[in-house]
Structure formats: structure tokens, C-alpha cells
Amino acid sequence: MTADTEPCRLTATDAARRLAEGSLTSEALVSSCLERIAEREATVRAFAHLDRELALPEARACDRRGRPGPLHGLPVGIKDIIDTADRPTGYGSPIYDGHRPAHDARCVIRTRARGGVVLGKTATTEFAWSFPGPTRNPHHPAHTPGGSSSGSAAAVADYMVPLAFGTQTGGSVIRPSAYCGIVGFKPTYNRYPMAGIKPLSPGLDTLGLHARTVEDAALFDAALTGAAPLDSAAAAGSLRIGLCETPAWSKAEPAVRNALHRAADVLSRRGMRIELLDLPDAFAGLLEAAPLIMRTDGAVSLATEYRDHRDRMSEFARRSVTAGAATDAAALSAAWALVESCTAAFDVLARDHDAILTPSAPGEAPASLESTGDAAFNRLWTALHAPCLTLPAGTGPAGLPIGIQLVGRRYDDRHLLAVAQRVESVLRDGGV
Amino acid sequence: MTADTEPCRLTATDAARRLAEGSLTSEALVSSCLERIAEREATVRAFAHLDRELALPEARACDRRGRPGPLHGLPVGIKDIIDTADRPTGYGSPIYDGHRPAHDARCVIRTRARGGVVLGKTATTEFAWSFPGPTRNPHHPAHTPGGSSSGSAAAVADYMVPLAFGTQTGGSVIRPSAYCGIVGFKPTYNRYPMAGIKPLSPGLDTLGLHARTVEDAALFDAALTGAAPLDSAAAAGSLRIGLCETPAWSKAEPAVRNALHRAADVLSRRGMRIELLDLPDAFAGLLEAAPLIMRTDGAVSLATEYRDHRDRMSEFARRSVTAGAATDAAALSAAWALVESCTAAFDVLARDHDAILTPSAPGEAPASLESTGDAAFNRLWTALHAPCLTLPAGTGPAGLPIGIQLVGRRYDDRHLLAVAQRVESVLRDGGV
Numbered sequence: 121m122t123a124d125t126e127p128c129r130l131t132a133t134d135a136a137r138r139l140a141e142g143s144l145t146s147e148a149l150v151s152s153c154l155e156r157i158a159e160r161e162a163t164v165r166a167f168a169h170l171d172r173e174l175a176l177p178e179a180r181a182c183d184r185r186g187r188p189g190p191l192h193g194l195p196v197g198i199k200d201i202i203d204t205a206d207r208p209t210g211y212g213s214p215i216y217d218g219h220r221p222a223h224d225a226r227c228v229i230r231t232r233a234r235g236g237v238v239l240g241k242t243a244t245t246e247f248a249w250s251f252p253g254p255t256r257n258p259h260h261p262a263h264t265p266g267g268s269s270s271g272s273a274a275a276v277a278d279y280m281v282p283l284a285f286g287t288q289t290g291g292s293v294i295r296p297s298a299y300c301g302i303v304g305f306k307p308t309y310n311r312y313p314m315a316g317i318k319p320l321s322p323g324l325d326t327l328g329l330h331a332r333t334v335e336d337a338a339l340f341d342a343a344l345t346g347a348a349p350l351d352s353a354a355a356a357g358s359l360r361i362g363l364c365e366t367p368a369w370s371k372a373e374p375a376v377r378n379a380l381h382r383a384a385d386v387l388s389r390r391g392m393r394i395e396l397l398d399l400p401d402a403f404a405g406l407l408e409a410a411p412l413i414m415r416t417d418g419a420v421s422l423a424t425e426y427r428d429h430r431d432r433m434s435e436f437a438r439r440s441v442t443a444g445a446a447t448d449a450a451a452l453s454a455a456w457a458l459v460e461s462c463t464a465a466f467d468v469l470a471r472d473h474d475a476i477l478t479p480s481a482p483g484e485a486p487a488s489l490e491s492t493g494d495a496a497f498n499r500l501w502t503a504l505h506a507p508c509l510t511l512p513a514g515t516g517p518a519g520l521p522i523g524i525q526l527v528g529r530r531y532d533d534r535h536l537l538a539v540a541q542r543v544e545s546v547l548r549d550g551g552v
Numbered sequence: 553m554t555a556d557t558e559p560c561r562l563t564a565t566d567a568a569r570r571l572a573e574g575s576l577t578s579e580a581l582v583s584s585c586l587e588r589i590a591e592r593e594a595t596v597r598a599f600a601h602l603d604r605e606l607a608l609p610e611a612r613a614c615d616r617r618g619r620p621g622p623l624h625g626l627p628v629g630i631k632d633i634i635d636t637a638d639r640p641t642g643y644g645s646p647i648y649d650g651h652r653p654a655h656d657a658r659c660v661i662r663t664r665a666r667g668g669v670v671l672g673k674t675a676t677t678e679f680a681w682s683f684p685g686p687t688r689n690p691h692h693p694a695h696t697p698g699g700s701s702s703g704s705a706a707a708v709a710d711y712m713v714p715l716a717f718g719t720q721t722g723g724s725v726i727r728p729s730a731y732c733g734i735v736g737f738k739p740t741y742n743r744y745p746m747a748g749i750k751p752l753s754p755g756l757d758t759l760g761l762h763a764r765t766v767e768d769a770a771l772f773d774a775a776l777t778g779a780a781p782l783d784s785a786a787a788a789g790s791l792r793i794g795l796c797e798t799p800a801w802s803k804a805e806p807a808v809r810n811a812l813h814r815a816a817d818v819l820s821r822r823g824m825r826i827e828l829l830d831l832p833d834a835f836a837g838l839l840e841a842a843p844l845i846m847r848t849d850g851a852v853s854l855a856t857e858y859r860d861h862r863d864r865m866s867e868f869a870r871r872s873v874t875a876g877a878a879t880d881a882a883a884l885s886a887a888w889a890l891v892e893s894c895t896a897a898f899d900v901l902a903r904d905h906d907a908i909l910t911p912s913a914p915g916e917a918p919a920s921l922e923s924t925g926d927a928a929f930n931r932l933w934t935a936l937h938a939p940c941l942t943l944p945a946g947t948g949p950a951g952l953p954i955g956i957q958l959v960g961r962r963y964d965d966r967h968l969l970a971v972a973q974r975v976e977s978v979l980r981d982g983g984v
Contacts, residue, residue, distance in 0.1 A: 463662070531778070
């Protein structure tokens with residue numbers, strides 16, 4: 121980082137340091153982000169709503185207030201299924217064009233209480249389900265950015281904002297982060313508050329984060345939870361990493377297989393213990409059980425929209441609500457029972473590993489804007505409520521980013537972040 | 553513990569050990585609990601639904617299955633606002649007499665997946681709000697057991713079951729546990745899954761535990777979360793304990809003030825650092841903000857019942873729904889903003905303490921069955937989402953139990969449990 125780096129390109133950690141020193145103002149940082157957006161938004165389409173006349177005064181107020189919380193002066197992107205009282209919240213659906221919630225979501229209130237500045241609302245797929253929004257991959261506009269947190273991942277990747285909220289029900293934080301070449305963190309289920317976020321499948325929906333480095337994700341996480349700074353000593357010994365192909369392995373493209381094994385190789389050469397981890401056979405059933413739960417809940421969550429406005433829902437959403445409403449009660453019970461028995465087994469397996477290393481997505485971002493890609497490498501961990509983080513690990517045949525995923529023990533989010541920070545640094549040194 | 557202790561009087565930890573050794577069967581343990589209930593239930597009225605012909609076969613199936621999870625063979629009481637598909641779930645309201653949910657709540661599925669046996673449904677106040685259920689304090693039947701988790705606290709205290717689920721929105725786990733003389737643990741908000749629990753105020757409602765020792769609470773917590781056994785080394789040094797009178801101090805009766813200061817004294821003599829902790833003035837506002845949020849949400853959560861069946865709601869619930877529905881939107885926003893700014897301040901304060909020591913309730917259980925007591929010493933911590941644990945610490949003027957409360961850092965539940973275990977042992981040695 122040189123002194124004349126554009127502020128929008130700073131990591132959140134570097135920007136926070138400069139803001140604390142007084143060598144950067146929130147207004148200058150937000151202005152720089154807005155300039156970047158002005159330059160790139162026509163191509164990337166990351167924002168559902170952006171108003172400089174809301175963001176800039178908020179930044180100036182931060183500069184004047186000067187009682188720095190851990191996010192003091194940092195702009196944050198808010199996925200547009202998260203309620204904001206001062207900005208429209210459209211849930212990615214024309215049904216909610218111009219909708220203005222009465223209250224901010226709890227995570228927005230919290231972000232501001234810790235000093236953060238709301239930059240704007242980032243584009244989401246329809247109701248954070250699968251029908252794509254307008255966003256394009258900043259590395260190549262003919263490719264999907266992934267979804268459902270499409271705008272958040274693309275905006276962070278494209279230096280429009282250093283931090284953003286995303287949500288994951290299937291793979292909606294990890295996959296777009298991997299496709300856009302950034303860090304995505306889906307914490308243990310319910311680590312961050314869900315009030316004021318449009319529900320899709322409440323037993324799976326998890327609020328998560330997008331950032332450009334693990335350190336930035338850890339900064340954002342600590343601000344939201346009050347956690348102490350990362351304990352790098354905890355991740356300093358000989359880490360035990362479980363290499364896990366998962367029951368979705370047949371979907372992994374060669375570039376992903378290579379990235380994963382190359383990463384394992386580099387980590388192993390740097391003294392980490394890499395052990396093959398086979399999941400019990402029952403886990404394969406989660407690839408069916410998780411979507412069954414999601415569409416059954418989705419039919420309930422979107423029942424009112426379906427009843428009153430189905431003409432303005434995508435064909436995908438209509439079909440999913442219909443299929444979800446037809447779920448057999450016994451099948452739903454069986455799906456939850458499978459999730460719980462796998463969670464019990466996972467807790468035992470996870471105890472022996474500092475993290476599990478596994479693909480973030482089947483491949484690079486597909487060359488299409490019609491689909492946001494496949495959540496096959498995400499559904500399992502989301503259903504298990506386990507914390508997951510994706511890190512960039514090279515590129516694929518089209519030159520687009522490939523991610524690798526680290527999965528941790530439930531409720532041990534800070535350990536996963538500390539391990540991920542070490543892995544990130546080892547891979548960087550190893551030229552991955 | 554002698555070899556001929558009635559099984560129902562064993563701690564969960566001792567029972568688990570015997571079950572693992574094979575010197576106790578789940579059937580024998582559940583039978584002993586059922587005998588105790590048969591003897592005492594007419595006085596205590598802890599259960600909303602109990603059927604030996606459901607509990608015993610479940611225990612026998614556990615004995616046969618013999619693939620022990622961490623709760624293998626242990627009976628658990630389920631508060632009757634938690635859904636069970638094989639038993640009626642009445643939510644403490646005549647509106648739901650005989651109601652049979654289609655699915656088990658997630659925590660019930662999880663309990664069984666870890667080997668636990670559902671013993672029965674424990675009585676709750678109406679919708680886990682304030683209108684009392686039938687339960688009496690097992691130490692004196694003219695006194696309230698506290699609420700809303702009245703039946704769970706009374707059943708665990710009276711040796712009817714070693715472990716039970718409760719929920720807390722104001723003070724509904726900590727207060728009844730204190731009144732009944734047991735350990736109550738309300739973890740960090742959302743630590744345990746809420747699916748299938750009748751909501752009252754979703755941003756406050758927290759699933760918690762009742763047990764007779766801290767070790768038992770830690771066992772139950774670990775079973776639900778996959779946490780490693782308590783690290784007693786983490787709580788072995790010179791612990792820093794913040795003694796906090798809270799803005800509700802004027803409500804603390806002399807017996808509670810004495811119990812708190814006596815406990816602080818004993819801990820100090822045993823090498824812990826006791827420091828007076830003054831909360832910032834703004835925290836006093838939480839005593840108004842938390843009930844405002846609760847009744848506003850309550851009006852939404854009970855809107856259908858109010859519309860269709862208000863004649864079968866208590867006068868209290870009717871008045872509360874009416875009041876909650878009339879909340880001013882700006883007042884609600886201000887309440888949430890206050891909660892969030894206090895949470896930010898709390899995170900900083902909490903970092904300097906291993907735990908905060910504070911009253912669990914204003915006094916002994918009041919001599920009334922018309923009210924379940926006052927949550928003034930609980931609302932603050934519930935609103936802050938902080939983990940809380942109550943421990944018995946002697947008796948008051950009527951000879952009924954007094955509790956003291958330990959409050960921990962958010963998301964650091966296992967540390968709080970380890971500290972509480974050490975405090976429990978020091979107090980026991982100190983004759984408190």
C-alpha cells in the first residue's frame with residue numbers, strides 16, 4: 121500500500137487505521153467508493169439503490185462525531201433483502217419496487233452503532249432465492265457473479281466498498297465470493313441478528329460477510345459480536361486440516377480439484393497436517409434434504425406474495441413455491457431428522473480438525489447471466505450450521521477466480537477466522 | 553452419592569456415567585423420575601402433559617439402541633411452548649388445548665439425536681408471557697415457582713427430571729431457576745435453535761436450560777452445540793469478577809443484597825478480583841426499552857389469537873396485545889437503537905471481566921400464585937443478548953432459595969460455564 125493508493129482500494133483494516141490516525145476521513149473514503157461506483161456501475165450493476173446524498177452526509181456525521189467504534193467511518197454494502205428505513209428495500213422483486221420498511225434491520229442498527237456508514241443497497245436475486253438479479257461478474261461481465269448475494273460480492277471485489285453483508289440459505293455468501301475472487305464468511309447459524317431480513321428458510325438463513333481479506337472479515341465479525349482480536353497463537357501450531365471431497369465431488373471441475381490439491385500441498389509443505397476426511401454415507405442425503413427444507417420453508421415465507429402477486433414472480437419462484445407447498449409432512453420431518461443426526465456426527469468429526477478444506481463451488485463463475493451457479497458444495501455446511509469461509513486460490517481456464525473453502529466447528533468462528541488468516545498467508549507466500 | 557441413591561436424584565452427569573458403564577438403564581432412570589412425579593405432582597403441578605406410555609418406551613428404545621450420544625438415556629423436560637409431534641403442545645393457553653403440532657421443534661429433534669429421552673411437557677405461563685400457569689414452588693406450594701419456565705424449573709428442582717428446556721424473553725429462565733434453587737442457563741441469544749418454539753418477541757426469545765449443577769448445564773450445552781468439555785484451566789487463574797448492582801438495585805431486597813455481597817466476599821477471599829462495575833447511565837433506559845420491544849412484538853406474535861380467540865386470553869395478555877399494537881414506530885426504533893448502543897458499550901465493559909456478578913431476582917419467590925415475580929434483574933442482560941447463569945446462594949427470610957447471577961461476554965458461553973463451575977465450587981466450600 122502506498123500513500124497515494126485510492127482510498128476505495130484500501131482494505132477495511134488499513135482504512136480503519138488511517139481513519140483512527142486522522143490521515144483519512146470517512147467522507148474521503150466514501151467519496152472514493154462513490155467515484156469507483158460511478159466509473160464501474162454501468163458494467164457491474166452491483167447496486168439496487170445508491171444515493172450519494174444519503175451516504176455522504178452519514179460519512180460526514182461520522183467524521184464530526186469522532187467517537188470511534190470498531191467500524192468507525194467504514195462504508196458497508198447492505199444486501200437488498202435487509203431492511204433499511206431510509207432507503208428503499210426491494211428484496212430483488214418488482215413486487216417490492218420502492219418499498220420502504222418502517223425500521224432498519226438489526227444488523228444495520230448494529231453496524232451504525234459500531235460506527236459504520238451505510239453506503240447503499242446491493243443487488244440480490246429475487247427474494248435471495250435463485251432467479252438472478254442484474255449484477256455481472258466484475259472480472260468478466262458475461263459471467264455470473266454468483267448469487268444470491270450477487271451485488272455484495274461484486275461490489276467488494278470491484279473496490280466499490282470494502283465490506284458488505286450477504287446472506288446464505290444454500291450457498292449465497294460463499295459461492296458469489298468465490299466467483300468474484302474475494303473472502304466470504306458465513307458464520308455459525310444465527311451468529312448475527314436476523315431481525316429485519318426477509319426470511320426464506322428460517323432454519324437455514326444465515327447472515328454473513330464479504331471482504332477482501334480474512335483480516336477484514338475478522339474485523340467486521342469482531343465489530344458485530346464484541347469478540348477480541350484474532351489470537352494468531354491459536355493458529356500457530358501444527359494445524360490439522362481435513363481434506364474433504366464431499367458427496368458432491370463428481371461436480372468439481374478439474375480446475376477446482378487442482379486448486380484444492382495444490383492448496384493442500386502448499387499447506388502440507390508448510391507443516392500443516394492434511395488428512396483425508398471421508399464423511400459418513402448418510403451425509404449424501406443432505407444434498408436432497410437441504411433443498412427440500414428450503415423450498416418447503418420458501419413456500420411459507422412467500423405465501424402472501426404468491427397469493428397476491430404471483431404474476432410478478434419469476435417462473436422459478438412460482439414453481440418452487442408450488443413444489444414447496446406440496447411437500448409431504450413426513451418427508452420434511454425426515455429431512456430435519458437427517459440434518460440433526462448428521463450434525464451430531466459432524467460435531468464429533470470436527471473436533472479432530474482445526475478446519476476442513478473443501479471446494480467453494482464446482483468451478484469458475486459460469487459464462488451465463490441466466491443462472492447464479494450451483495450450491496452443491498455449500499448446502500451441506502449450511503444445513504449443518506457450520507461456519508464456512510472462502511478464500512481466493514488462483515484462477516481457472518477462463519482466467520476467473522477459483523475459491524477454496526474452510527469449514528470450522530460450530531460456535532468456534534474465531535478459531536476458523538484465525539486458521540483462515542494463517543492459510544491465506546501461507547498460500548500467498550506459496551504463490552497460490 | 554451412595555449406590556442406593558434413587559436414580560431420579562442423580563445429577564445428569566452422574567446418571568450419564570452410570571448409563572455409560574451399564575450400571576443404570578434409561579428405563580430405570582425414567583421409571584424413578586415417573587415415581588417421583590407420581591408422588592409430588594399433585595402438589596407441584598409441574599407438567600402440562602405427561603404420559604408414561606410415551607416416555608418409558610422411548611427409554612427402553614434408548615437402552616436397546618445403545619449407541620450413546622452425549623445425552624444417552626437422560627430424560628429431559630420440554631417446556632410446553634416447544635412443539636412436539638407425539639404429545640399435545642398447549643402454549644399455556646386454553647386456545648391450544650389438545651393442539652398437536654405436525655413437527656417436533658428443532659431442539660427436540662436435536663435432543664433425541666444426541667440420545668436424550670423426552671420425559672414430558674412442562675407447564676408454562678400463557679404463551680410464555682406473564683399470566684401464571686398451575687405450577688407451585690416445590691419448596692413451598694403457596695409461593696410462585698417464577699415464570700415463564702415454571703414447570704421446567706420446578707420439575708428439575710424437585711428431582712422429577714435432571715434437565716429441562718426453558719425459554720427467556722424477559723427473565724423466564726433465570727428467575728424461576730433462582731426461585732426454585734437450581735442452576736438456570738440462558739446462553740447468548742440464538743445459541744440453540746428456535747424453530748418450532750412459539751415466538752413471543754423474536755429478537756429477545758432465547759432457548760435456555762435448567763439443571764441442578766453447573767456441570768450438568770455444561771453437559772447439556774455441549775450436547776446441543778458440540779462444544780468440547782469445560783476447560784477448567786481457563787477458569788483457574790485469578791478471575792476478574794465485576795460486581796454490578798444494575799439500575800434495578802432499589803428493587804433488591806436485603807436478603808439478595810446480603811447474598812450477593814457474601815458471595816463476593818467468599819470469592820474475594822479465595823483469590824478472585826472483585827471490582828465494582830458501574831454501568832453507563834444509558835443502560836437504565838433498557839428497563840423501559842426491553843418491555844416496550846417485548847409487548848410490541850408480542851402484539852404481532854399473538855395477533856391471530858387476539859383476533860379469533862381473545863375471549864380465551866387472560867386479561868393480562870389482552871391488555872398487553874392492545875398496548876403493544878399501539879406502540880409508536882419511532883419509539884420502537886429508539887428502543888432498538890438504545891439496545892444496540894448499550895450492546896456496543898457492554899462488549900467493551902465485558903472484555904475486562906471473566907464474569908459479572910449480579911442479582912438473579914429481587915428476592916425469594918413471592919408468596920403468591922397470582923404473579924411469577926419481577927424480571928427487573930434479567931431484562932437488561934436478555935436485551936443485550938449476553939449469556940447468564942443463576943446459581944443457588946443460600947436462602948432468604950422465608951427459608952426459600954436466593955440466586956446469584958453470573959453474566960458473561962456474548963458468544964463466550966463456555967467460558968461463562970467454566971467460571972460458574974469454579975464459583976459454584978468456591979461458594980460450596982465457603983458454606984454459601
